[in-house]
Amino acid sequence: ETGVTQSPTHLIKTRGQQVTLRCSSQSGHNTVSWYQQALGQGPQFIFQYYREEENGRGNFPPRFSGLQFPNYSSELNVNALELDDSALYLCASREWGGGNTGELFFGEGSRLTVL
Amino acid sequence: GESVGLHLPTLSVQEGDNSIINCAYSNSASDYFIWYKQESGKGPQFIIDIRSNMDKRQGQRVTVLLNKTVKHLSLQIAATQPGDSAVYFCAGPGGGADGLTFGKGTHLIIQP
Numbered sequence: 032e033t034g035v036t037q038s039p040t041h042l043i044k045t046r047g048q049q050v051t052l053r054c055s056s057q058s059g060h061n062t063v064s065w066y067q068q069a070l071g072q073g074p075q076f077i078f079q080y081y082r083e084e085e086n087g088r089g090n091f092p093p094r095f096s097g098l099q100f101p102n103y104s105s106e107l108n109v110n111a112l113e114l115d116d117s118a119l120y121l122c123a124s125r126e127w128g129g130g131n132t133g134e135l136f137f138g139e140g141s142r143l144t145v146l
Numbered sequence: 147g148e149s150v151g152l153h154l155p156t157l158s159v160q161e162g163d164n165s166i167i168n169c170a171y172s173n174s175a176s177d178y179f180i181w182y183k184q185e186s187g188k189g190p191q192f193i194i195d196i197r198s199n200m201d202k203r204q205g206q207r208v209t210v211l212l213n214k215t216v217k218h219l220s221l222q223i224a225a226t227q228p229g230d231s232a233v234y235f236c237a238g239p240g241g242g243a244d245g246l247t248f249g250k251g252t253h254l255i256i257q258p
Binding site: 072 | 157180187188190191192195235237244245246247248249250251
């Protein structure tokens with residue numbers, strides 16, 4: 032059984048650029064969510080995908096968007112990067128259980144630095 | 147929305163002692179809480195969760211206590227080991243849809 036894997040592990044972008052981060056969910060998991068973790072802070076919920084559709088979103092602007100593919104893998108896209116977007120981006124997967132979060136399994140994250 | 151916070155940013159304990167990490171929450175309607183452990187350079191790892199209809203739940207060397215009267219929960223780690231060094235987060239509902247709201251975390255330091 033493979034865990035949640037993310038790529039790339041580290042990347043540097045400049046302000047105004049766009050970035051795509053990728054995530055492969057744990058085997059058997061059909062729900063993927065993304066979190067942003069600034070340095071010294073707890074993770075903040077960005078959005079969740081189930082059956083290839085976004086079905087929940089936190090307090091993030093539309094320039095944060097995502098995709099989920101038939102194999103349940105996912106992408107996080109951020110347009111018009113700002114300095115404050117510098118953070119660790121975490122992907123988490125679980126088996127959908129309605130209102131029950133179940134156990135979230137996190138990847139090790141993609142560290143984004145915006146210059 | 148939910149607000150979940152930790153009482154202390156850093157907790158230092160002697161190896162072998164018990165550790166207690168505290169957390170306060172604001173939304174009395176929250177029906178579950180989760181504790182995560184995050185080691186340096188890694189993603190958060192699930193430790194234990196508790197539903198609001200419970201006061202206590204035990205796992206392997208860990209116990210979570212929930213006091214709904216004062217909206218407080220704690221994580222107790224028995225016989226703390228060097229491998230317990232990490233940042234511990236409490237989390238609850240309210241991040242948006244099924245998203246979680248995390249506190250800022252408590253950094254647990256184990257003294258030899």
